[in-house]
Amino acid sequence: AEWYKCEKDIVDLQNQLMKQGQGPGARAIYEESAESLASVVSLIRKDLADGSLERLLAYQMSLDMILEQRTAKLMTVDFKDTRLNQLKQTREALQESLGLQAATLISQQPGLVSYKFDGLEETLNAASLQTLSAAQIQQHLDQSQGLLPSLAAVQRDQPVLRLFANLHQTLALVLDGNQVASFPLDSSHTLTITDSGLPIEACRVVRLEKEGDQTLVVFQTGHRTEWLADRRTVDLTVTLSRATGLKVPYEALIEPDHERQEAGLMLVVEGFTRLSRVSIKATDRVSAIVEPLASQAYQPTVSTILVVNPKTIEEGEFIGN
Known part of the structure; x- marks a missing residue:
């Protein structure tokens, strides 16, 4: 304390x-x-x-x-x-x-010491991820929690720590659809930690299989190994395609219709709020790429001022120049 x-x-x-x-x-x-x-x-x-x-x-x-x-x-x-x-x-x-005040443990092997584990260390490792099916991996993912737990109490002869000595971490992703063409073997990709937006660079594809209506991709990376060492699962964002256009905050979209790929945007025109419908070209959890619709009286451009919290304001309100 x-x-x-x-x-x-x-x-x-x-x-x-x-x-x-x-x-x-x-x-x-x-x-x-x-x-x-x-x-x-x-x-x-x-x-x-x-x-x-x-x-x-x-x-x-x-x-x-x-x-x-x-x-x-x-x-x-x-x-x-x-x-x-x-x-x-x-x-x-x-x-x-x-x-x-503590006893000293000496290891003859270099590595990172962790006091977190869930008992799956022998089941889920770099070798097993080369042979397990996508269904088996998905089952383990569904039953696992993100951050490995710490033991609140231990008994005699029970493991209390593990040594992480690998130079690389292995990441297995199960993607919907046929994504084989996007991830050739030995190709390198940058994955993004969804919650923080931090990148995991130089992720090399070491296994690629199409199973049913899903694609199993196994990556190996030497980046952020210490952060990944205490996690069994992590939410990652993978870029499958790229789109260009006007980038707006996702929360600025009004009633997005993903089937029609349209949404509303609240624009500020001469101090007044004006509603405009736009076409949605791509989205993620943070932002959206949109394109103006020719039929709209007010169309967003690069210099347009947007209302990023449209739920708190009505169309036609004067908010100042």
């Missing part, structure tokens, strides 16, 4: 010093993390608007990850403040004290 309080005091003091203009580079670190945080918050708002709460735990994990990364980066910034230096010394002393 004392260590956590010291950590919180450090973060609070860093925030205070940054607001005073101290700590070169601190503002850039905050702005970098703010973009990722805003992306997750946007997804949360969309799910809440749709009445969906099932993904809140995944969002919480993404927010925690972004904040942890920001805290780690801020620790390298020299704020040139005596109070902050004293707090850091106190934290180091507490860490050393905790270490002296």
Whole structure:
């Protein structure tokens, strides 16, 4: 508890010093993390608007990850403040004290230590993902939780930690439809963590199979291995095709009709809100690519001002120039 309080005091003091203009580079670190945080918050708002709460735990994990990364980066910034230096010394002393009170385990093999596991380590691994069918993998996905659990209590002779020594992580995706042409063997792709928008680069296709009305794609990557190590499942966004056009926030769409591929947009024209129907060319959970309809009196362009919260305003209202 004392260590956590010291950590919180450090973060609070860093925030205070940054607001005073101290700590070169601190503002850039905050702005970098703010973009990722805003992306997750946007997804949360969309799910809440749709009445969906099932993904809140995944969002919480993404927010925690972004904040942890920001805290780690801020620790390298020299704020040139005596109070902050004293707090850091106190934290180091507490860490050393905790270490002296604990037994030391020595491993002859390098790797990452994790205290999280679910008992499927022998069943789901890089080798088994080369032989399991898409149905078997999907069954494991349906029965697994995203973040591996920590043991609340242990018994004698029970494993309490595992050593992650692989240089690569293996990711298996089951996609709807025939997607074989999009993922040739040995091709490299960038996958995106849906909740945070962070990329997983250099994902190489090591297995590709069409099974029924689904396609099984197995990737191998050396990126974000530490973050992936404690997760059994993760929501990923895969780019199957690309579209060009006007990009708008998904939450700005009014009553999107995905069958007709149309939606409404609230535009600001000479200070008044005007409704315009547009054609939807592509969407994801964050944004949409749209195209103006020739039949509409008001058509969005690159410089058009949009109402991004159209549920709170009526058409024809004056909101100012």
